Amino acid sequence: MEQIDLKVRKTFFFMMARLSRTSGPWVWLVQYAVTAVAVTAAAAWGWSTPGWLVWCTALAFPTVYAVGVIRGGIPAVVAWWVSLAGGAVLAAAAAGAHWAHGRVGAGLLLDGVNLPYLLLTATLMPVVVLASVESIRKNQVAYYGWVLLLTGLLGLVFCVEDFLTFYVLFEALGFPMFLLIGQYGPRRQRVGAAYKFFVYTFAGSAFILPVLVYLQFWLGSTNLTVLKGCQFTEYEQVLFLGLCSVPFAVKIPLIPFHLWLPEAHVEAPTPISMLLAGLLLKTGGYAFLRFLIPVFPVGSYLWGPLLSAVGLFSVGAASLYALVQVDMKRLIAYASVAHMSLVFLGLFSGVALGQQGATYLMLAHGYTSAGLFAGIGVLYDRYHTRTIRYYGGVATVMPGFAILFFVLTLGNFSFPFTGGFAGEFLILTGLALKNWATVLLCGTTVLLSVGYSVWLFNRLFYGGVSPHLEHHQEVTPVEVTVLGVTAGATLGLGWVGGRFVNVTQACYTYGLTTWWE
Amino acid sequence: MTPLEGGLLVGLAGLFATTLVRAVRGSALWWAAWVTAATAATLVWSPLSLCVVEWYAGGGSLAGVVQVTYLGGQLTGGVLQTDLKCLLLLLWGVALAVYAVRTTGVEPLLIGVTAVTAGLVTMSTDNLVVLYLSLELQALSLYTLVGFYRFEEERTEAALRYLLTGSLVSGFMLLGFASGYTEHLSFYLHEYTSHPGATWIIGVLLFKLGVAPFHFWTPIVYTPLEWGTLALVLGVSKVNSWYLLVGLFRPCLGPTWWSLWWAAWLSVAVGAVGGYFQNNVAGVLAYSGVINGGYLLLLTVGGDYFGFGYYLVTYLWGTTLLVAAAAVWPVTQLSGLAHWSKLGILTPLLLYYLTINLGGLPVFPGFFAKLILLRGILEFGWLTVGTVVAASLLPAVYYVALAGTALFEPGENTTVVTTNWSPAVTAAVTVVTAAGFNAAVSVV
Numbered sequence: 001m002e003q004i005d006l007k008v009r010k011t012f013f014f015m016m017a018r019l020s021r022t023s024g025p026w027v028w029l030v031q032y033a034v035t036a037v038a039v040t041a042a043a044a045w046g047w048s049t050p051g052w053l054v055w056c057t058a059l060a061f062p063t064v065y066a067v068g069v070i071r072g073g074i075p076a077v078v079a080w081w082v083s084l085a086g087g088a089v090l091a092a093a094a095a096g097a098h099w100a101h102g103r104v105g106a107g108l109l110l111d112g113v114n115l116p117y118l119l120l121t122a123t124l125m126p127v128v129v130l131a132s133v134e135s136i137r138k139n140q141v142a143y144y145g146w147v148l149l150l151t152g153l154l155g156l157v158f159c160v161e162d163f164l165t166f167y168v169l170f171e172a173l174g175f176p177m178f179l180l181i182g183q184y185g186p187r188r189q190r191v192g193a194a195y196k197f198f199v200y201t202f203a204g205s206a207f208i209l210p211v212l213v214y215l216q217f218w219l220g221s222t223n224l225t226v227l228k229g230c231q232f233t234e235y236e237q238v239l240f241l242g243l244c245s246v247p248f249a250v251k252i253p254l255i256p257f258h259l260w261l262p263e264a265h266v267e268a269p270t271p272i273s274m275l276l277a278g279l280l281l282k283t284g285g286y287a288f289l290r291f292l293i294p295v296f297p298v299g300s301y302l303w304g305p306l307l308s309a310v311g312l313f314s315v316g317a318a319s320l321y322a323l324v325q326v327d328m329k330r331l332i333a334y335a336s337v338a339h340m341s342l343v344f345l346g347l348f349s350g351v352a353l354g355q356q357g358a359t360y361l362m363l364a365h366g367y368t369s370a371g372l373f374a375g376i377g378v379l380y381d382r383y384h385t386r387t388i389r390y391y392g393g394v395a396t397v398m399p400g401f402a403i404l405f406f407v408l409t410l411g412n413f414s415f416p417f418t419g420g421f422a423g424e425f426l427i428l429t430g431l432a433l434k435n436w437a438t439v440l441l442c443g444t445t446v447l448l449s450v451g452y453s454v455w456l457f458n459r460l461f462y463g464g465v466s467p468h469l470e471h472h473q474e475v476t477p478v479e480v481t482v483l484g485v486t487a488g489a490t491l492g493l494g495w496v497g498g499r500f501v502n503v504t505q506a507c508y509t510y511g512l513t514t515w516w517e
Numbered sequence: 518m519t520p521l522e523g524g525l526l527v528g529l530a531g532l533f534a535t536t537l538v539r540a541v542r543g544s545a546l547w548w549a550a551w552v553t554a555a556t557a558a559t560l561v562w563s564p565l566s567l568c569v570v571e572w573y574a575g576g577g578s579l580a581g582v583v584q585v586t587y588l589g590g591q592l593t594g595g596v597l598q599t600d601l602k603c604l605l606l607l608l609w610g611v612a613l614a615v616y617a618v619r620t621t622g623v624e625p626l627l628i629g630v631t632a633v634t635a636g637l638v639t640m641s642t643d644n645l646v647v648l649y650l651s652l653e654l655q656a657l658s659l660y661t662l663v664g665f666y667r668f669e670e671e672r673t674e675a676a677l678r679y680l681l682t683g684s685l686v687s688g689f690m691l692l693g694f695a696s697g698y699t700e701h702l703s704f705y706l707h708e709y710t711s712h713p714g715a716t717w718i719i720g721v722l723l724f725k726l727g728v729a730p731f732h733f734w735t736p737i738v739y740t741p742l743e744w745g746t747l748a749l750v751l752g753v754s755k756v757n758s759w760y761l762l763v764g765l766f767r768p769c770l771g772p773t774w775w776s777l778w779w780a781a782w783l784s785v786a787v788g789a790v791g792g793y794f795q796n797n798v799a800g801v802l803a804y805s806g807v808i809n810g811g812y813l814l815l816l817t818v819g820g821d822y823f824g825f826g827y828y829l830v831t832y833l834w835g836t837t838l839l840v841a842a843a844a845v846w847p848v849t850q851l852s853g854l855a856h857w858s859k860l861g862i863l864t865p866l867l868l869y870y871l872t873i874n875l876g877g878l879p880v881f882p883g884f885f886a887k888l889i890l891l892r893g894i895l896e897f898g899w900l901t902v903g904t905v906v907a908a909s910l911l912p913a914v915y916y917v918a919l920a921g922t923a924l925f926e927p928g929e930n931t932t933v934v935t936t937n938w939s940p941a942v943t944a945a946v947t948v949v950t951a952a953g954f955n956a957a958v959s960v961v
Contacts, residue, residue: 142862171879178917179869182925191925198917202878206910210902213891 028130029481031084036123039088043095051108054093054159058152058169061086062145069141076133079144083126083151090155091122109161109224112507116359116500117158117286120366123489124278125151131374131482132271135381136184143184146176147275154279163222163291164212167205170247170283174201177272177280185267186380193260193267200260204250207243214240227295234298241299244292245307251284252340255314265333266386270377273329277336278370282362285340288347289355304348311348312441314341319448323455327386328379331456332372335412338445339365339420345442346427352508354430356501357423364419364493368411371486375405378479379460383469388456393465397472402461404475404483409457411490413449419493426497601764602640604830605756609633611837612753615844616745625665629749632658636757643706643765645694652690656683656725659754662746663738671741679738686721686731693717706765715769719777722766725758727803728810729783735806736791739799744844747799751806752837759829763817770817777818784811785904789911798849801919802836805875808912812890815905821893831886832875839871851919855926865923872920876913 061082068078094115110118129147136143150173157169174197182194215222219230232240250257261281265273293300315338322334339361346358378401379394380386395402407418414420424446432439465472475483609629616626635655642648660683664676693714701709712718724731739747762770770777788808795801809832816825845864846854854868870881877887887909894901 139862168879168884175869175873175878175880179924182921191921194925195918195921199914202913203910206906209887209906210891210899213888213895213902216888217892217895 026477026481028080028478029484031080032126032130032481032485035084035088035126036091039091039095042092047092048095049089049093053089054108054155057086057089057155058149061148061152065145065148075140075144076129076136079129079148080126080133082148083129086148086152086155087122087125089122090118090125093159094118094122107161107165108159110159112504113290113359114158114286116363117282118155120282120363121151121154121158121279123485124274124366124370125154127370127374127482127485128271128275128278130478131274131377132269133478134476135270135377139183143180146180147271150176150180150275151279154283157283158286161224163224163227163295164216165222166287166291167208167212170251170287171201171205173280173283174198177276180272181264181268184269184272186269187267189263190267193263196260197264200250200253200257201247204247204257207246211240211243224291224295227291230295232296232298234302237296237299238302239299241292241296241303244296245288245303248284248287248292249310249344251287252281252344253284253337254310254341254344255317255337258314258318258337261337262330262333265336265373266327266329270373270380273373273377274370277332277373278366281336281340282366285343285347285358285362288344289359293347293355300348301350304350308345308348308438311341311344312438314338315345315442315445316448319445319452322452323448325452326388328376328388328456328460329373329386331388331452332369332376332412335449335452336365336369338449339369342424342427342442342445345438346430349427349430349434351430351433352505353433353501354427356504356508357426357428357430359504360426360493360497360500361420361423364411364423364490367486367489367493368408368418368420371408371483371490372405372412374479374482374486375401375408378475378483382471382473385468388459390468391460391466392463392469393461394469395461396465397469398474400480401475401483404480404487405461406457407487408483408490409453411487413453414446417494418490419497420490422494422497422500426501600826600830601756601760602637604833605633605636605640605753608752608756608833608837609749611841612745612748615748615841625662625745628658628662628665629753631655632662632749633753636754639757640760640764645698645704645706648765649690649694653687655754655757656687659683659750662749663742665746666743669741675738675741679734682724682734686724689717690721693721709768712766712769712772715766715772716776718766719762719769719773722758722762723780726755726762726810727806728780728814729787729807730780732784732787732803732807732810735803736795736800739803740795740797740849742799742849744840744849747802747849748837748840748844751802751840752833755806756833759813763822763825774818777814781811781814781818782904784808784814785908789908792912792915795915796851798843798851798854798919801851801915802840805836805912805916808908812905815897815901816890816893819893819896821889824889824893827889828886831882835871835875835883839868839875842867842871846923851922854919854923865920868923869917869920872916873913876916877909878913 064085065075065078065082068082069075093110128151129144132143132147153169153173153176157166157173160166160169178194178198181197182191184190185193212222215227219226221227246257250260253261261276264276268276318334318337318341322331322338325331325334343358343361343365346354346361349355349358376386379391383390411418411420414424428439428442431442612629613626616629632655635651635658638651639648639655642651660676660680663679664673666672693716696714696717697706697709697712698704700711700713703709720731724734727735739750742750784807788804788806788811791807792801792804795804809828813825813828813832816822816828842864843849843854854865874881874883877883891902891905894905
């Protein structure tokens with residue numbers, strides 16, 4: 001920073017960066033909190049982001065960032081401010097929209113189904129940028145541009161009303177992700193992981209293409225409202241739902257479509273793992289909830305038993321896989337597969353409660369998994385290994401970090417008063433209304449998640465300090481902010497599950513499940 | 518010969534002569550580029566008839582090139598012909614820019630102009646003698662260009678193979694024309710009531726287009742080429758052959774539709790798999806040409822000429838731009854692309870964009886072309902659609918592998934030859950045309 005010339009020093013972004021330095025190390029957290037309060041106040045006042053502004057976000061984020069950098073701003077600081085402002089725009093759009101039925105401008109739909117996802121994007125985006133500040137060292141200018149483009153696209157993915165537009169945006173998410181994994185991963189194996197990510201997601205997506213062509217060129221529209229009004233034959237429903245399920249099952253991911261995920265998580269840099277687990281996986285579940293189940297209800301009903309069986313297998317297998325991992329990132333990746341498989345079961349539970357639980361668990365998992373990956377990043381930055389056996393006694397040298405990681409671990413195995421508990425409780429209750437055997441089998445994942453989460457925490461933090469660990473350093477303010485926001489959200493969501501169920505009840509019952517009962 | 522054809526020949530002879538004169542005085546490249554650009558601009562924007570093209574009533578703008586509504590107008594002459602002529606000239610403009618990267622000497626440019634001129638003539642006549650001679654002139658120019666650097670053994674061998682196979686199929690073309698003449702005693706195609714030599718003619722066109730089962734020469738010939746000639750043979754030289762297939766010889770397609778159908782499927786299969794075994798960008802693009810040729814044949818058989826026009830323009834323009842973007846690398850070997858740390862990130866990103874565009878992934882014009890392709894073949898049933906979708910997965914993977922080499926292999930210890938070619942030019946052209954193509958798809 002000292003090398004920056006005088007002209008650059010006078011720029012707005014430099015001043016902001018200076019503020020970040022001179023106002024004390026906690027300024028990041030303060031800025032985040034102030035933005036959150038400001039958005040809440042604006043929403044309470046009645047202000048809502050107009051639809052056209054939401055449409056602009058995908059390109060506006062990287063564009064404003066590029067201008068800031070060209071003007072002499074420091075990439076990380078500019079990206080932080082853009083992400084805060086962008087998050088505020090998306091959060092205000094979500095907060096100002098109607099929970100039951102909220103069309104916002106042309107082609108955008110904001111209601112109880114997608115508002116949680118938009119809020120998740122808005123709140124997690126600055127956290128991801130912040131997590132990058134101290135961990136991304138090379139080629140930062142391009143890196144933040146890709147991250148902001150990705151988050152901008154995610155904001156749109158969760159808003160659009162048109163299925164074809166959704167698919168195009170859903171696919172577009174893969175291109176920056178391919179670059180971020182392939183160029184910024186810490187190890188040489190990142191290239192193979194990037195290819196695997198690309199091949200899996202692209203191969204899965206191909207299945208949906210014939211359906212889109214049929215809908216667009218034979219029916220003349222892929223608008224959600226139009227599609228929900230179409231009288232598809234039983235054959236069409238079964239065929240279309242079967243084909244469309246593949247790309248989203250890959251993205252969730254369900255076993256056996258999951259092989260790209262552990263590789264991508266292990267090889268991606270920490271913030272990208274956060275983005276992947278926290279937001280990208282949610283697009284798959286959201287697609288089922290928003291488009292596939294409402295548009296092809298009979299297909300969902302007929303496919304339900306088979307898909308539920310796959311989900312059930314996926315829950316159990318992923319939990320068992322997690323138990324035997326030696327790499328902590330891979331362990332959390334398999335835990336993500338298990339949680340998202342449970343989400344999948346909730347989606348196909350056939351009752352509003354199960355689907356509300358699915359959304360809630362995705363919301364909770366978004367924060368918790370992002371926080372856990374951030375925690376692993378903290379350890380990797382210090383000790384340069386992710387192999388669990390080299391760790392031990394970290395609580396002795398990093399007690400603050402141990403507390404934050406403990407909260408996130410509680411969320412990971414769905415301890416009561418964490419968001420994960422509320423989500424899983426809703427899903428299991430929804431499933432119990434249909435089939436008790438499924439609930440019992442799903443319940444095993446709760447036990448197994450306790451096993452791998454507690455085992456991981458025990459190995460990392462307790463006992464004597466491992467001789468393999470050197471140069472200890474307690475978490476920095478930036479890291480505390482990242483872990484604090486995610487841990488706070490994990491705990492906070494544990495208390496508002498009932499409120500969530502109440503305000504989204506009408507939307508889920510009316511919009512999604514009338515066919516089922 | 519009609520006045521239109523005469524005018525065209527005179528105009529192009531002037532173009533050739535101008536380039537030749539300037540070439541003698543030096544600075545040939547930029548004069549050739551200027552003349553080509555001026556001719557293209559005149560063809561595209563002029564409100565007047567130049568006696569070389571038949572203007573569409575609502576045409577006379579660049580929209581004629583990119584808006585698919587115009588591309589399905591009249592199949593023999595008219596809009597399709599006009600648009601493809603403009604496309605040919607625009608592609609030649611890009612090829613010239615690629616030549617500008619590091620070619621020295623004016624001979625390749627003059628030979629290229631000859632090939633372009635001959636190609637334009639083939640699109641402007643239905644006289645079989647003129648057609649045959651211009652096709653031969655174009656082929657001879659291409660043989661010469663392929664073997665131009667005679668001290669490179671690989672190129673000489675490629676040129677020899679190209680010459681031998683090309684000469685053989687020229688004989689078949691002659692046989693097809695002779696069959697027609699024997700029956701109708703006329704050299705003018707519009708006077709024909711039947712097409713006895715259709716199979717020979719269509720077979721030769723398939724050879725020139727490099728689609729299966731006549732694709733075997735393309736990787737051999739393309740692989741040793743430098744970027745400029747590669748841009749010429751991949752893009753420019755194919756426009757007139759496609760025009761002849763769906764335009765002038767459209768009446769011949771009826772009796773041979775089944776052979777086109779099988780050629781299309783074979784091309785899709787061969788192109789999907791063949792690219793995996795290439796270690797050279799040119800080889801990958803050769804098999805890309807095979808599979809995309811298969812798609813275009815499917816659209817031809819299906820009779821979707823709107824889709825055909827959009828797909829052809831998207832594919833040829835995208836391929837030529839890809840070559841233009843890659844031209845900053847000194848060699849065409851895949852391993853040679855690992856230089857981004859020296860070149861800056863823009864060029865590999867451009868290559869990434871253009872490869873995924875060619876792979877037909879979303880957001881980009883290639884994706885909409887793929888949608889239009891699927892729409893065009895929907896009438897053949899879900900099995901056909903599913904097979905095409907499955908086949909399209911494989912090339913996308915090797916396209917991205919190509920971009921991945923450029924993006925993920927820094928190649929820090931290698932030397933990069935400095936060129937006067939700015940990737941920003943290709944980037945600008947790419948962005949503008951992509952926006953145009955994406956806007957045009959809404960018309961469909």
